[in-house]
Amino acid sequence: MKELVEYIAKSLVDYPEKVDVTQVEGERSVILELRVAQEDMGKVIGKQGRIAKAIRTVVNAAAIKENKRVMVEIIQ
Amino acid sequence: MTSVEVSAKTVEEALSEAIKMLGVKRDNVEVEIINEPSQGFFKLLGGRPAKIKVSILKKPSVYIRDSIKKIVHIIGIDGEVNISKEDEENIFLEIKGEKLGLLIGKHGSTLNDLQYLANVILHRQFESVRQRVIIDIENYRQKRKRTLEHLAQNLAFKALRLKKEINLEPMTPNERRIIHLALKGNRDVVTYSKGDEPFRKVIIAPK
Numbered sequence: 585m586k587e588l589v590e591y592i593a594k595s596l597v598d599y600p601e602k603v604d605v606t607q608v609e610g611e612r613s614v615i616l617e618l619r620v621a622q623e624d625m626g627k628v629i630g631k632q633g634r635i636a637k638a639i640r641t642v643v644n645a646a647a648i649k650e651n652k653r654v655m656v657e658i659i660q
Numbered sequence: 661m662t663s664v665e666v667s668a669k670t671v672e673e674a675l676s677e678a679i680k681m682l683g684v685k686r687d688n689v690e691v692e693i694i695n696e697p698s699q700g701f702f703k704l705l706g707g708r709p710a711k712i713k714v715s716i717l718k719k720p721s722v723y724i725r726d727s728i729k730k731i732v733h734i735i736g737i738d739g740e741v742n743i744s745k746e747d748e749e750n751i752f753l754e755i756k757g758e759k760l761g762l763l764i765g766k767h768g769s770t771l772n773d774l775q776y777l778a779n780v781i782l783h784r785q786f787e788s789v790r791q792r793v794i795i796d797i798e799n800y801r802q803k804r805k806r807t808l809e810h811l812a813q814n815l816a817f818k819a820l821r822l823k824k825e826i827n828l829e830p831m832t833p834n835e836r837r838i839i840h841l842a843l844k845g846n847r848d849v850v851t852y853s854k855g856d857e858p859f860r861k862v863i864i865a866p867k
Contacts, residue, residue: 588734595727595781600687627784634858635780641773645762646735 585646589616592639597624613653663715670697671710678714683788690715720786721751724778724793755797764800772832805838812842815864816849825865836862
């Protein structure tokens with residue numbers, strides 16, 4: 585799932601080399617922390633969070649497959 | 661335009677100029693150096709600029725097909741992604757395989773978000789591309805259209821019977837359009853949309 589967030593984020597930003605995803609494992613849930621260059625924040629969030637929402641939906645599909653709960657957090 | 665030749669003081673400068681001209685991201689091009697820049701002797705004889713040829717690696721439709729294929733595979737789904745049709749306005753992608761319900765989601769929500777991402781990715785990578793990506797899975801869009809048309813007829817009937825406005829669930833612009841069109845010829849009801857995206861919904865009201 586980390587790979588998924590990384591791949592999508594890299595496809596969206598101007599500075600793919602600055603995309604970083606950290607996976608924090610909880611007992612039944614996983615938190616994926618996405619960091620991008622400051623200039624790219626808007627590119628992964630989108631107007632009214634539309635892009636962030638779409639990333640979360642797609643990652644959720646992967647999570648359902650692995651029977652897990654996943655949260656994607658975009659870190660400033 | 662699939663390739664350009666550019667001269668500039670350095671290869672780096674020529675490359676950024678070229679990708680600007682092509683309207684693509686650096687990952688999508690191949691660079692061929694025609695001339696390395698040279699300084700000239702003590703700058704007396706004048707240097708020679710760098711000259712490069714920059715070509716787009718993949719057609720936009722092939723790029724986005726591969727990109728979606730990659731996403732589907734990382735999710736862990738064994739599916740095929742094909743370009744089923746391409747014209748000036750649209751690139752149609754078709755995902756085939758088994759157990760694709762996961763990728764469709766409730767009322768197509770996952771499919772719609774995947775399609776939205778595909779469009780954003782395509783337009784970020786190829787700034788000059790105006791085509792839209794439409795993704796379908798096992799004819800889901802056609803089936804959903806029929807379902808919505810049925811729903812529209814049933815709810816129009818209900819609105820008349822109860823003499824009340826009927827609120828539908830929030831839908832995408834495309835889905836709302838299907839409802840409006842389905843009832844366009846109906847003389848007993850009117851339809852309109854209310855609310856802000858993404859919660860905008862259709863109302864069916866008796867005349």
